[in-house]
Amino acid sequence: MWDYTDKVKEHFLNPKNVGELKDANAVGETGSLSCGDALKLFLKVNDSGRIVDATFMTFGCASAVASSSALTEIIKGMTLEDAEKITNDDISDFLGGLPKEKMHCSVMGQQALKKAIADYKGIQIMEKPGEVVCECFNITDLEIIEAIRDNGLESSDEVTNYLKAGGGCGNCLERIDEIIETAVAEN
Numbered sequence: 001m002w003d004y005t006d007k008v009k010e011h012f013l014n015p016k017n018v019g020e021l022k023d024a025n026a027v028g029e030t031g032s033l034s035c036g037d038a039l040k041l042f043l044k045v046n047d048s049g050r051i052v053d054a055t056f057m058t059f060g061c062a063s064a065v066a067s068s069s070a071l072t073e074i075i076k077g078m079t080l081e082d083a084e085k086i087t088n089d090d091i092s093d094f095l096g097g098l099p100k101e102k103m104h105c106s107v108m109g110q111q112a113l114k115k116a117i118a119d120y121k122g123i124q125i126m127e128k129p130g131e132v133v134c135e136c137f138n139i140t141d142l143e144i145i146e147a148i149r150d151n152g153l154e155s156s157d158e159v160t161n162y163l164k165a166g167g168g169c170g171n172c173l174e175r176i177d178e179i180i181e182t183a184v185a186e187n
């Protein structure tokens with residue numbers, strides 16, 4: 001059993017802002033049902049670039065629901081400029097922390113937000129730039145490098161906690177270790 005904070009439990013049992021936002025003008029989707037977690041984020045942005053409403057639909061565990069609920073609460077009322085700076089740590093901090101094995105849920109929130117903002121601005125985010133390292137979860141080397149740099153990850157276990165990469169068949173673990181070594185050496 002995971003050790004969840006009261007805030008995580010509260011946002012899981014009574015999630016805020018659930019469902020499709022009919023008049024959304026930005027949508028960001030991440031994850032896939034095949035990996036067990038998926039999130040669709042809806043934003044309503046006004047003419048001055050402020051998020052006036054945000055809702056979500058998710059398929060996932062308690063932390064995925066709580067992280068998505070927290071994300072919508074954090075960004076409502078924010079300008080897009082400020083929302084762009086939201087990190088997965090901000091989502092986790094808002095919830096009083098997440099079990100380290102569940103950090104990928106907050107990462108999913110950050111990714112959905114990034115995609116929704118790009119959608120609003122009409123920017124096409126290139127699907128999956130980089131080379132796919134983990135085929136089980138479709139995670140690329142660039143995503144792994146970004147997670148290592150942003151969160152100071154030092155082991156493949158930590159990468160799995162943040163991105164799920166390596167948490168399936170394990171064939172990619174050696175390559176993940178190499179990426180960690182290179183990223184740490186470059187720092």
Ligand code: FES
Nearest residue numbers: 134136168169170
């Ligand atoms: S290829 Fe990464 S866990 Fe299977």
